[in-house]
Amino acid sequence: MPKVQNAxxxxxKEARILAAAVRVFAEHGYHGSSMAAVAREAGVxxxxxxxxFDRKQDLLVTLFQRHLTEYMARCAPILAAETPGVPRLHRxxxxxxxxxxxxxxxxxxFQIHLREPDPLLAEGIRPSVAAYFDLIGDVIQAGVEAGAFxxxxxxxxxxxxxxxxxxxxxxxxxxxxxxxxxxSALDPVATMLAQGFGxxxxxxxx
Amino acid sequence: MPKVQNAxxxxxKEARILAAAVRVFAEHGYHGSSMAAVAREAGVxxxxxxxxFDRKQDLLVTLFQRHLTEYMARCAPILAAETPGVPRLHRxxxxxxxxxxxxxxxxxxFQIHLREPDPLLAEGIRPSVAAYFDLIGDVIQAGVEAGAFxxxxxxxxxxxxxxxxxxxxxxxxxxxxxxxxxxSALDPVATMLAQGFGxxxxxxxx
DNA sequence: CAATATTGAATGAACGTTCATTCATATCTG
DNA sequence: CAGATATGAATGAACGTTCATTCAATATTG
Numbered sequence: 001m002p003k004v005q006n007a008x009x010x011x012x013k014e015a016r017i018l019a020a021a022v023r024v025f026a027e028h029g030y031h032g033s034s035m036a037a038v039a040r041e042a043g044v045x046x047x048x049x050x051x052x053f054d055r056k057q058d059l060l061v062t063l064f065q066r067h068l069t070e071y072m073a074r075c076a077p078i079l080a081a082e083t084p085g086v087p088r089l090h091r092x093x094x095x096x097x098x099x100x101x102x103x104x105x106x107x108x109x110f111q112i113h114l115r116e117p118d119p120l121l122a123e124g125i126r127p128s129v130a131a132y133f134d135l136i137g138d139v140i141q142a143g144v145e146a147g148a149f150x151x152x153x154x155x156x157x158x159x160x161x162x163x164x165x166x167x168x169x170x171x172x173x174x175x176x177x178x179x180x181x182x183x184s185a186l187d188p189v190a191t192m193l194a195q196g197f198g199x200x201x202x203x204x205x206x
Numbered sequence: 207m208p209k210v211q212n213a214x215x216x217x218x219k220e221a222r223i224l225a226a227a228v229r230v231f232a233e234h235g236y237h238g239s240s241m242a243a244v245a246r247e248a249g250v251x252x253x254x255x256x257x258x259f260d261r262k263q264d265l266l267v268t269l270f271q272r273h274l275t276e277y278m279a280r281c282a283p284i285l286a287a288e289t290p291g292v293p294r295l296h297r298x299x300x301x302x303x304x305x306x307x308x309x310x311x312x313x314x315x316f317q318i319h320l321r322e323p324d325p326l327l328a329e330g331i332r333p334s335v336a337a338y339f340d341l342i343g344d345v346i347q348a349g350v351e352a353g354a355f356x357x358x359x360x361x362x363x364x365x366x367x368x369x370x371x372x373x374x375x376x377x378x379x380x381x382x383x384x385x386x387x388x389x390s391a392l393d394p395v396a397t398m399l400a401q402g403f404g405x406x407x408x409x410x411x412x
Numbered sequence: 413c414a415a416t417a418t419t420g421a422a423t424g425a426a427c428g429t430t431c432a433t434t435c436a437t438a439t440c441t442g
Numbered sequence: 443c444a445g446a447t448a449t450g451a452a453t454g455a456a457c458g459t460t461c462a463t464t465c466a467a468t469a470t471t472g
Contacts, residue, residue, distance in 0.1 A: 028323075029322075029323035029324065031237045032323065032324070111321065112321055112322075112323050115317065115318055115321060115377070116235075116318075117234070117235030117238065117318050118235065118238070154394050157375070157391060157394050157395060157398070158398065160371065160374045160375050160378050161367075161371040161374070161375075161395065161398055161399070163374055164370035164371040164372070164373055164374025164375065164377075165366065165367040165370040165371055165374075166370070167370055167373075167374065168366045168367070168369055168370025168371075168373065169363070169366050169367075169370065171321070171370075172366050185363060188360050188363050189363060189367065192363070192364065192367055192402040192403070193367070193402060195401055195402050195404065196398040196399060196401050196402030197398070198401065
C-alpha cells in the first residue's frame with residue numbers, strides 16, 4: 001500500500017515561501033497579493049504558509065528583516081576597511097546601489113513597502129531601518145572626525161540627504177521603462193554628496 | 207483609461223468629502239480606510255460619495271492632483287522672480303518644505319501614497335509628479351546656465367538628489383514623535399545641496 | 413521481519429468578515 | 443409636481459485564516 005513516491009521537494013519550505021512572496025509582492029504589491037497566490041507561486045498549499053508564518057504581515061516583515069540584516073552584515077567589514085571620509089562614503093553608496101541592482105524584484109518590494117502605514121508592518125520594519133540609519137550616520141561622523149567633511153556638518157541632516165538621494169535614485173531606476181545601469185549613478189552621486197558634505201575633492205585647488 | 211473626475215456642480219459636498227478623505231487616509235492609510243468611514247467623516251451617506259467620485263481610487267487621485275496643481279501654480283511665479291542659481295534653489299526648497307509643513311495630514315497622505323503600486327493610482331498620479339520633476343529640473347538647469355552651478359552637472363541626477371533629500375526630510379519629520387519645526391532644515395539642506403551642485407558659496411575663499 | 417500504530421507536515425475546502433459598489437426609496441428645490 | 447440630490451441598507455465578491463482530514467514516513471510490537 002505505501003508506495004515509494006518521489007519526495008515532494010524536501011527543500012526547506014520556508015525559504016521557498018519567502019522567495020515566492022518576493023516575486024508575487026513585486027508584481028502585484030502587498031495588498032494586491034493574496035496568500036493563495038503566494039502559496040501557488042511557492043508550489044505549496046494555502047494552509048502550509050500558515051505553518052511557517054502566523055500572519056500575512058509576517059511574510060513581509062520577515063522578508064525585509066532577513067535581507068536587510070544580511071546586507072548590513074556584509075556592509076560593516078567592507079566599510080570599516082575603507083579610509084574614513086570620501087572613500088568610505090563612496091563605498092557605502094556603492095553597497096547601497098549594488099544591493100538593489102542585484103535583485104530588481106527585491107528592490108521593488110523594498111521601495112514599495114518601506115512606507116506602508118500599517119502599524120504592524122512599521123513596527124517590524126523600523127528597528128532594521130533604524131540600524132541602517134545608524135550605520136550611515138557612523139560613516140558620516142567618521143568623516144567629520146577625520147576632518148574630511150565640514151566640521152560643523154549636521155550629521156543627522158546629512159544622513160537624511162544621503163538616504164533620500166540614494167532612495168530616490170533606486171526608485172527612479174525602478175520606474176524607468178528603459179532600464180539603465182543603476183551603478184552608473186554611483187560616481188556622480190557620491191561626488192555630489194561628498195561635496196555637499198564639505199569635502200575638498202582632489203583637483204580642487206585651495 | 208481611468209476616469210478621474212465626476213463632478214455635479216454643487217455646494218461644498220465634494221470639497222467636504224475630499225477633506226474628509228485626507229483626514230481618514232492620513233490616520234488609517236488608503237487600504238485601511240473604507241468608503242463608509244470617509245463618508246461618515248464627511249457627514250454624508252456612503253452612496254453620496256459615489257455621486258462625486260466613481261471609484262475609491264478617484265478620491266486619492268483627485269486629492270493628489272488638486273493639491274499638487276495648486277502648489278505648482280503657486281510656485282511658478284515665485285521661482286521665476288528669484289535669481290537663477292542658489293537663491294532660486296533655496297526658494298524651491300522653501301516652497302517644498304512649507305507646503306508639507308502647513309498641513310501635516312496632507313503630508314502624510316502624500317508621503318505614504320506617492321509610491322502606491324496600484325497601476326490605476328500610479329497612472330493618475332504620475333503626470334502631476336512628472337510636472338513637478340520638470341520644475342525642479344528647470345530650476346537646476348537655469349542655475350547651470352547662469353554659471354552658478356557646475357557646468358558639467360548631471361541635471362537629471364541632481365534633480366533626483368534634490369527631490370530625494372527633500373522627500374526624506376519630510377518623511378523623517380512625519381516619523382518623529384517629538385515634532386520639530388520642519389522649516390529649520392531649510393537653510394542647511396539648501397546650502398548642502400547647492401554645494402553639492404558645485405555652487406561657490408559666499409564666504410568661500412578661492 | 414512483517415504487521416500495526418503513531419505522528420505531524422501538508423492540504424484545500426469552508427468560514428466569517430470586510431468592503432467597494434449599487435439601487436430602491438426618500439428628501440429637497442425651483 | 444418634476445427633476446435633481448441624498449440616503450443607507452443590501453449585494454456580492456474577495457480574502458485572510460482555520461481546521462478536519464490525508465498520508466508518507468517512522469516507531470512499536472509480536
